[in-house]
Structure formats: structure tokens, C-alpha cells
Amino acid sequence: MPIPEHIKEYVVKLLKDIVSIPTVNPPGERYGECAQLLEKELRSLGFETQLIRIPEDYLDRYYPYAPAHHGHPRYIVLARLGSGSPILHFNGHYDVVPPGTGWRYDPFKPVEEEGRIYGRGTTDMKGGIAATIAAFRMLIEEGFRPRGTLEAAFVPDEEAGGAGTRYLVEKGYAKPDHVVIGEPTTSSSITIGHKGLVRGVVRVLGKQVHGSVPWMGENAFLKAAAMVVEFMKSYEPLLRSRRTSAPVKYPEGVYPTINLGGLAESTSRKDNIVPGEFVFSFDRRVIPEEDLDAVIEELKRHLDDAAKKVGARYEVKVLSAVPPSLTPMDSEIVKVAKGCVEERLGIEPSIHMTLGRNDAVFYVRMAGSRAINYGPGVEGTAHTPNEYTTVEELVRVVEVYGCIIRRILG
Structure with a gap:
């Protein structure tokens, strides 16, 4: 009726x-x-x-x-x-x-x-x-x-x-x-x-100097870029090796994912400064078969490995973590x-x-x-x-x- x-x-x-x-x-x-x-x-x-x-x-x-x-x-x-x-x-x-x-x-x-x-x-x-x-x-x-x-x-x-x-x-x-x-x-x-969610930010540290003498400083943006490349080389294949058995709407949805750089900014905010800090965000989606705490530890470990490979100094902060x-x-x-x-x-x-x-x-x-x-x-x-x-x-x-x-x- x-x-x-x-x-x-x-x-x-x-x-x-x-x-x-x-x-x-x-x-x-x-x-x-x-x-x-x-x-x-x-x-x-x-x-x-x-x-x-x-x-x-x-x-x-x-x-x-x-x-x-x-x-x-x-x-x-x-x-x-x-x-x-x-x-x-x-x-x-x-x-x-x-x-x-x-x-x-x-x-x-x-x-x-x-x-x-x-x-x-x-x-x-x-x-x-x-x-x-x-x-x-x-x-x-x-x-x-x-x-x-x-x-x-x-x-x-x-x-x-x-x-x-x-x-x-x-x-x-x-x-x-x-x-x-x-x-x-x-x-x-x-x-x-x-899916679950782990959100946070990575702060890459350099040395801020005048833009006309970049050799006297350390460009945090370039260090961050190199770190991201190394990180994704090891981390992306790992994510693609896992898949959920839960029904999903899109074929790609079976995989855990990570999105980097939704937030990306230099603290100098001026073009004639070599940035002393550069911040980028991460957004990691967690499938039901994964453990949230293990995901956080694994993420930090891969960030640390990437930073060591490129000689980057950095800090990482998890802002929120929600299980699937x-x-x-x-x-x-x-x-x-x-x-x-x-x-x-x-x-x-x-x-x-x-x-x-x-x-x-x-x-x-x-x-x-x-x-x-x-x-x-x-x-x-x-x-x-x-x-x-x-x-x-x-x-x-x-x-x-x-x-x-x-x-x-x-």
C-alpha cells in the first residue's frame, strides 16, 4: 500500500x-x-x-x-x-x-x-x-x-x-x-x-635560508619529495598485495589505499626562502582484514625506512585512527x-x-x-x-x- x-x-x-x-x-x-x-x-x-x-x-x-x-x-x-x-x-x-x-x-x-x-x-x-x-x-x-x-x-x-x-x-x-x-x-x-582510516601529517625538517644562497641551507621540500618517492616504491606494492573479501562497489575498492598530499605546505610560504620545513598529509584506508594498530606501526616503519634512504629528518603525527x-x-x-x-x-x-x-x-x-x-x-x-x-x-x-x-x- x-x-x-x-x-x-x-x-x-x-x-x-x-x-x-x-x-x-x-x-x-x-x-x-x-x-x-x-x-x-x-x-x-x-x-x-x-x-x-x-x-x-x-x-x-x-x-x-x-x-x-x-x-x-x-x-x-x-x-x-x-x-x-x-x-x-x-x-x-x-x-x-x-x-x-x-x-x-x-x-x-x-x-x-x-x-x-x-x-x-x-x-x-x-x-x-x-x-x-x-x-x-x-x-x-x-x-x-x-x-x-x-x-x-x-x-x-x-x-x-x-x-x-x-x-x-x-x-x-x-x-x-x-x-x-x-x-x-x-x-x-x-x-x-x-573501511577504517588513519590520518596524519609528516613534517620534514631542513634549514631555512635566503633563496639566493640555497647551498647554505637544506630544502625541506626537496627532501620531502625524495622521501615520498622512496616511501611509495615499497609501500604501494604492499597495499596491492592485500584485498578484502567484503563486497565493494568499485573493483579498486578491494585494496587498502593511501593518499598523500591532500595537505601539502611549506612553513616559509614565500618564494625567495629555502623552506626549512615542509608538511604533507597521509590518508590510509584500512580493510576489515587488517589490524589498525599494526597498520599504524607498519606505516611509521616504511616512512622511517624512506627517510633514512634519502637522509631526511622528519616527525610524524597520527591525527585520527578509526577501525573498519x-x-x-x-x-x-x-x-x-x-x-x-x-x-x-x-x-x-x-x-x-x-x-x-x-x-x-x-x-x-x-x-x-x-x-x-x-x-x-x-x-x-x-x-x-x-x-x-x-x-x-x-x-x-x-x-x-x-x-x-x-x-x-x-
């Missing part, structure tokens, strides 16, 4: 209301206003709600842009309906990346045009939040009451390492059996895990979600591990939950100018969410 017309109108209006609040991260603008709107909406449906404020000292440790969060309080909206087991938990993040330039419309004044809704966060991922609440409303209006517990957590800071969900799970506020995260997989795709996450294909939540997509949409969904990190890792690693990502969106529009989702995507996901809830808690 198709969803009622007023629910279609509701999900669109709710999305526009949420997008209209510019919850830009960093630094975390107007989080409280958005959290209060979401809490009010859930409370009106009969959920018990909590607004959980994340302590400043916790953010000092886990927010990568600290101290930019000071003066911008962070709130988690936690809502429950029913009691006991099983616990089915929906998660969504309400923070969005900065809008950037090149927009046809004001990114925080959503525009609906030819079935599309434009605005920052429409795809990533306020659309998932709106679809979650709309599915709840649809079921409650039908008289549905869960046999077990239906939960929702709407969190800040997924776009900056996931301190919101991390705090929620680490401090024991949520320990669900099954988790659906509304990240924009699109309505035809389910993701069951993600994977929910088995035969888990109940995976089988139910797959069945609901097939039943409600008439298609067989793509099921795979994603290559980028998301908040599933905290539920899987800290709470022992089974977690998937499934949410509305248009592929390729997240984080871009003129980001948009479609009304059709929202409606399709509301249908599937309703089916998942009925099957697990009905």
Missing part, C-alpha cells in the same frame, strides 16, 4: 524546515535550535525524549577542529517508544559541511523544483532524518506500537569524526540490537560496513532491509561496504550492534554546490523504513 499523501507532504516540509537551520560544521552553528526542533517533533509523536549535551572536555579530545567548538554547544536528541528487546535504532547526523560557492539558490532557503529539493544537507543527510521521522509518524497514525523498543538518535559532528555518536554509545545512552543509519546510500543501495566496521551479510537487519527494498520498491538492492568512514563503527565496535546504512539521496551531490535530493527518494525510503520497523518490531 503506498504511503498517504499527507505523509509525502509532511516529509518534504520537515526536510525544508531542518535545512533552513544552517548547522554548519565547523564550528557547529545553531545546533541547539535544530536539536530542539527535532525533539519537539518526536515528542509530539509520543516518544520519550532526551536532549543530551556533550561536555566541552570530551569535545576537546575528540573534535578535530577544537577549540572551534567553544561557544557552540553540542546536543544529541535521543528518543524512545516502547520498551524491552529487541531494540531497533535509527541514527542521523544534523550537521552539514560549509556551503561553499557556486549555488543557484541560497543553500539554506530550500527550493523545490521539478521534484527536486535544493539545499545544503538535503542529501547529506537531513533527508535521512526527515524520512525517519515521517516513517515513525506514518506507523503511529496507523496505530502501530512496537513489540520491543523503537529508538532514534540525531547527533552532531559526523562530518568531523563522529564525536556525537561516539559519546552516545561510549557513555551507554544507547546499546541497540539493530541500527539503521540514514546516510545517503540512495534508496536502491544498502551498505554494511566501511563490517556487519555480516546474514545478519537480521541486512536480510530484513534487503527484503523490504525488494518488497516495497520492486528491486534488488546493491549491498556493499563503503570506502569512507561513518558512524556505524561506534555501534559495531563499542555496543556490539549490527548496523547498516540506508537513506535517501542523490549520488554525487553530497558536499557540492546545488546539493539536492528528490521527493521520490524521500518517499521510497519512508516506505522501506516503515517496512523494516514492522518486520523487526511488529
